Amino acid sequence: MKIVLPGEFVTQNEYIKAERIHRQRAAGIKRAETERVAWQVKQLDPVTEYPIDLTVFWYCPNRRKDPDNIAFSIKFILDGLQDGGVLENDGWKQIKSICHCFEIDKANPRVEIFIE
Numbered sequence: 001m002k003i004v005l006p007g008e009f010v011t012q013n014e015y016i017k018a019e020r021i022h023r024q025r026a027a028g029i030k031r032a033e034t035e036r037v038a039w040q041v042k043q044l045d046p047v048t049e050y051p052i053d054l055t056v057f058w059y060c061p062n063r064r065k066d067p068d069n070i071a072f073s074i075k076f077i078l079d080g081l082q083d084g085g086v087l088e089n090d091g092w093k094q095i096k097s098i099c100h101c102f103e104i105d106k107a108n109p110r111v112e113i114f115i116e
Contacts, residue, residue, distance in 0.1 A: 009073035037080020051096035
């Protein structure tokens with residue numbers, strides 16, 4: 001299964017900055033990012049065979065952000081996949097591996113997720 005999520009997600013540095021300002025601001029970011037994913041995947045069929053392997057391609061507009069800072073958003077994506085009904089959970093019984101790959105696409109930043 002392939003899932004394409006358009007645009008960029010909040011980075012770890014942005015999330016930490018929001019958390020330092022006020023914890024409710026960070027909670028709002030998590031809620032918004034998770035809901036964004038859930039709404040985009042609601043029409044997809046749920047995964048029925050576990051555990052799964054995930055390969056995540058992060059297409060960024062430039063190299064200004066570090067890969068580990070970008071990949072932080074996998075938390076929001078996995079929670080959104082659960083809320084959207086694609087995954088039953090994101091625990092050890094469901095997730096076997098997560099592989100992150102980083103590419104540049106100035107015109108079309110996005111996240112592509114392959115579930116196997």
